[in-house]
Amino acid sequence: MQTRLFIGGEFVDSRAGTTFPVFNPHDGSTIAEVAEAREADVDRAVAAARRAFPGWRRMAAAERGRLLLKLADRIEAEGESLARLETQDTGHPLRDSRTLDVPRTAATFRYFGGMADKLQGSVVPVEPGFLNYVLREPLGVVGQIVPWNFPLMFTSWKMGPALAAGNTVVLKPAEITPLSTLRIAALMAEVGFPPGVVNVVPGYGAVAGQRLAEHPDVDKIAFTGSTATGRRIVQASAGNLKRVQLELGGKGANIVFDDADLDAAVNGAAFAIFHNQGQACIAGSRLLLQQGIAERFIEQFLALARSIRVGDPTDPATEMGPLTSKHHQERVLAYCSVAQEQGGEILLGGSIPDAPALARGCYVLPTVVRARPADRVCREEVFGPFVTVTTLRDEAEAVAIANGTEYGLGGGLWTRDLSRGHRVAAAIRSGMVWVNSYKRVNPGSPFGGVGQSGYGREMGFEAMHDYTDAKSVWVNVDAKLPPWYPR
Ligand code: NAD
Numbered sequence: 001m002q003t004r005l006f007i008g009g010e011f012v013d014s015r016a017g018t019t020f021p022v023f024n025p026h027d028g029s030t031i032a033e034v035a036e037a038r039e040a041d042v043d044r045a046v047a048a049a050r051r052a053f054p055g056w057r058r059m060a061a062a063e064r065g066r067l068l069l070k071l072a073d074r075i076e077a078e079g080e081s082l083a084r085l086e087t088q089d090t091g092h093p094l095r096d097s098r099t100l101d102v103p104r105t106a107a108t109f110r111y112f113g114g115m116a117d118k119l120q121g122s123v124v125p126v127e128p129g130f131l132n133y134v135l136r137e138p139l140g141v142v143g144q145i146v147p148w149n150f151p152l153m154f155t156s157w158k159m160g161p162a163l164a165a166g167n168t169v170v171l172k173p174a175e176i177t178p179l180s181t182l183r184i185a186a187l188m189a190e191v192g193f194p195p196g197v198v199n200v201v202p203g204y205g206a207v208a209g210q211r212l213a214e215h216p217d218v219d220k221i222a223f224t225g226s227t228a229t230g231r232r233i234v235q236a237s238a239g240n241l242k243r244v245q246l247e248l249g250g251k252g253a254n255i256v257f258d259d260a261d262l263d264a265a266v267n268g269a270a271f272a273i274f275h276n277q278g279q280a281c282i283a284g285s286r287l288l289l290q291q292g293i294a295e296r297f298i299e300q301f302l303a304l305a306r307s308i309r310v311g312d313p314t315d316p317a318t319e320m321g322p323l324t325s326k327h328h329q330e331r332v333l334a335y336c337s338v339a340q341e342q343g344g345e346i347l348l349g350g351s352i353p354d355a356p357a358l359a360r361g362c363y364v365l366p367t368v369v370r371a372r373p374a375d376r377v378c379r380e381e382v383f384g385p386f387v388t389v390t391t392l393r394d395e396a397e398a399v400a401i402a403n404g405t406e407y408g409l410g411g412g413l414w415t416r417d418l419s420r421g422h423r424v425a426a427a428i429r430s431g432m433v434w435v436n437s438y439k440r441v442n443p444g445s446p447f448g449g450v451g452q453s454g455y456g457r458e459m460g461f462e463a464m465h466d467y468t469d470a471k472s473v474w475v476n477v478d479a480k481l482p483p484w485y486p487r
Helices: 039-058 061-077 079-090 094-115 151-164 179-191 205-214 227-240 262-278 291-306 326-341 395-402 418-427 460-466
Strands: 005-007 010-012 019-023 030-035 122-124 130-138 141-145 168-172 198-200 220-224 243-247 253-256 286-290 345-348 367-370 386-392 410-414 432-435 468-476
Touching: 005 039, 005 179, 010 179, 030 179, 039 130, 039 141, 039 168, 039 198, 039 205, 061 079, 061 094, 061 151, 061 179, 079 094, 079 151, 079 179, 094 151, 094 460, 141 151, 141 205, 151 168, 151 179, 151 220, 151 460, 168 205, 179 198, 205 220, 205 227, 220 227, 227 243, 253 262, 253 395, 262 291, 262 386, 262 410, 286 291, 286 395, 291 345, 291 367, 291 386, 326 345, 326 367, 326 386, 386 395, 395 418, 410 418, 418 432, 460 468
Parallel strands: 141 168, 141 220, 168 198, 220 243, 253 286, 253 410, 286 386, 367 386, 410 432
Antiparallel strands: 005 010, 005 198, 019 030, 122 130, 130 468, 345 367
């Protein structure tokens, strides 16, 4: 297990020699003491990335891609141990780590490995006598800060496009889940990434994260996390006007119309909120049910939620594990009280499991709350296995409620009416919409939000563009220049 900073191609101690503990959320035991990056360590990592940049950018794009493809293969070969490490650190059920986290991580590195030599410039049809072409150039050193809910997967989402486009990277994982990212760094060294192209600096947000965001020699900061921290990142970035990309919170509406396939909608809605213990920015955390179907839907949904197997995430039969930290468990449970104080009715859950074996873990049972759109639990991101249900009359009301939050990340709707599917998808103000499904992601499809959910896009060509600048080159081929200053 790697527990030290990865700087300039080596695992090293922090300058100050300080460490922080990483806990297993299933039982509260300490998994590791990890070196804590502070300002001086971030500076060292940025300097290493800066030194590596000219060589990395000059390397043939296909060669950069080949390294990413080798990494994807290596991740697959290590799949089982990576899945176990991710489960130990985050509490993701092993079956999810095996079937979602690891394969999606490999798929994302592979996609961007293939993309590296597909990013092309263009030629602009300008006035005769001139050739104008546009190059896509890497930005330089990119700082990346990720949260704890999908640490392995987000490492690939962040590093894949940045590296494919020719940038070098300093990534700060979340302080509670740094282990899988450090493992990826080790695999990168093994497959031959040159020293300094990737650097990993585990540490606290207010120290290491803050330094990375304000660093004068970082050209872009790509951040995934809460909206409140996103604002701090923007402020910190102002010193050198670095480029900023923000993937922030969400409060996804999941609308079920009367004509929906009820079984499919119930199943999809459960995945939308309970997968990953609800710790997903795109979670379908607000169920909006048209009144003709609402009570039947709730009955079936509660039955399904009650049947979810909550327990030790290393048990392959477990469907929901613990939340990722004690602090977060307390926060989610506090929202159950908030819901009740505002007149919400807890239809299911709202508490921790009875089983003594789970008492030391960060567990919260699947929770379903009947609430009104203006209630805090319908407006604020809870980020747990906590879903609100609200009944509505018609399509217009559905769209108004769906759009009634400051967020705009993901949203979904269930209907058999094709026209309505497209109409409502167009009307929902968000970066992603799913029709008769929820939470689909693919490395080729742009991912990101509007409003307080942030700006910029991950994945696909959009991400590659976000990690490059356009350079416009004008060549006088045979134009006669007008005599500006006739003598
Ligand atoms: P957070 O904002 O507290 O932390 C995220 C990261 O930022 C961590 O690495 C943390 O150390 C760092 N950080 C904290 N303070 C910082 C500072 N002052 N300067 C620089 N870095 C700092 O968020 P969290 O609670 O760890 O994560 C959950 C949040 O992430 C939720 O709001 C969720 O919606 C959001 N999220 C968004 C997406 C998306 O793609 N839009 C995906 C997953 C999670």
